[in-house]
Amino acid sequence: MNPTDLDDTLKLAAEAGEALAPLASDVDAGRVESRSTYEILRESGLLGMLAPPQAGGLGLGFGSYWRVLAALGAYNGAAALGFNMHHVVIGALADSYNTPLPPAADRFRSWMLGEVVQGRKLFASATSEAGRGAKLRGMRTRYRLDQDGDTYVLSGEKSFVSLAGVADYYVVAAAADGPEDTADVSHFVVAADDPGVSFGPVHTLSAMYGTSTAPMTLTDVRVPRSRLYLGVEGMSLFKVVREPHWMIAGYTGAYLGIAEALFDQTARYVSDSPERAASPVLQQELGRMSARLMAARALVHEAGEQVERERGSIQANAMVHAAKYVVGETGPALAQDALRVCGSAAVSRSHPLERLVREASFANVMPAKPLECLEYLGKAAAGVNLFDARAFAW
Structure with a gap:
């Protein structure tokens, strides 16, 4: 991204920030729902800022993204932190855009970026578990392939899911059925309205209430193979390490x-x-x-x-x-x-x-x-x- 493009994106962030700043204290105190802050961000033009121009996005790289997020954080830290949860799961796709992928992975990448850019869908990450934090090894949320061979079934509990009840989709980390300490971890895109998905009350935190962070329960949630992240099982730990x-x-x-x-x-x-x-x-x-x-x-x-x-x-x-x-x-x-x-x-x-x-x-x-x-x-x-x-x- 050239400096002019970054400057234009920072202007969008400043415009969004001006709208977000008055909400910071009210959302923090629970007087206003956090959903209102993310509606501002949905309409800001920043939802697809990591998506490449060929996919209709702004094409920001990681370094430029950090600068934009810092600009938002100066206005409303909780909103910026929640917004990052969306981009964390978009970032790997954006990083890989110019890399040829197998057909299933390519279809997944095109679908997810399309949902963000054209559909204005908000994504979030669901990784943390009680007592383990965001560590992937030893994850208790499990998945198995159904007998139809085209559907995964997920069950488990996530403890701290930001944008709970706000995002349209959640990228859920789950381990394959098997030994407790397995490193065979995959990510799946779960829709907020998929049967078996539920959220508990928003955590009462000393700060960052505006991230809308709550526990998430998955009870035999059925996810089509097309929503396996990049179409590959067992790559999550490898990706995090590399x-x-x-x-x-x-x-x-x-x-x-x-x-x-x-x-x-x-x-x-x-x-x-x-x-x-x-x-x-x-x-x-x-x-x-x-x-x-x-x-x-x-x-x-x-x-x-x-x-x-x-x-x-x-x-x-x-x-x-x-x-x-x-x-x-x-x-x-x-x-x-x-x-x-x-x-x-x-x-x-x-x-x-x-x-x-x-x-x-x-x-x-x-x-x-x-x-x-x-x-x-x-x-x-x-x-x-x-x-x-x-x-x-x-």
Whole structure:
């Protein structure tokens, strides 16, 4: 994507963000349903931003996507995080668009991108399970091929499914019937209205209520073979190990946006008072926050560009783990800085900083978690074969 195209897409994100920003506090407090935020995003022109131009999309690469997500996150972090759940499952298709695929996989790719671009359908990921998080190995949700040979049957429970009751489709990770620790994991596209699909109440979280995250139950859900992701069984773990950027770091842009908003709100608080703005102490505090944010932003941008240049390389994979780790550390650090600088303004429900302080810590809840990021970086430095799935607990 050339810079002009990216600038145009960032303008779309800013327009959507202006509409999303007033909803952030009301959705967070449960006064407004989160569905309204995703209707704005459906109509924003960004739903198919990863789809290639040949398929009617905007053709964003991973690095450009991170920048757009950060722009949205600065306006409404929960909406950006939920929107990322849609793009996480679209990203692999977009990455593969110029790669020749077997007929079944090609048909699946064309169908799914068509649903997004022409149908304006919203997708989400359903991976996490209670006690296991998003790890694929040992997954308890199971699938089997029905006797008709053309239908898969899925049963299981997912614990944290974002866009629950909002998305049109859910890409569900499931393991083949067999040993408990099997690595034979596949993904299936399940429609929200498929018989046997149900959702529990939205989780009451300390932040990110706007992601509409709830448990999902699948009871003998019948999925046609045509909705097996890319038409291939057992490729999910292999894909995550080889090209982990969507699964473990798609969220990073949204949390960078929250960090940007934390700094902007703190700087605005200081500059609103001539006395505060003239204080060398507060100037130094803002300087420290600015330096932290610049470093995180630079790493995120470089990591995203590295994926676009060398997708699947050890260097690119290490960079996205580093970016996820650093953003996860930077957001909470800026939140503490904001509390120190702004005092009661940062804990008042009437000020946006209070919500941002709560949201910043959630970066470390999402995969890959901080210690997993550090483990990957340490193994890369030690020369461990990171293309071997046995090197991880995935």
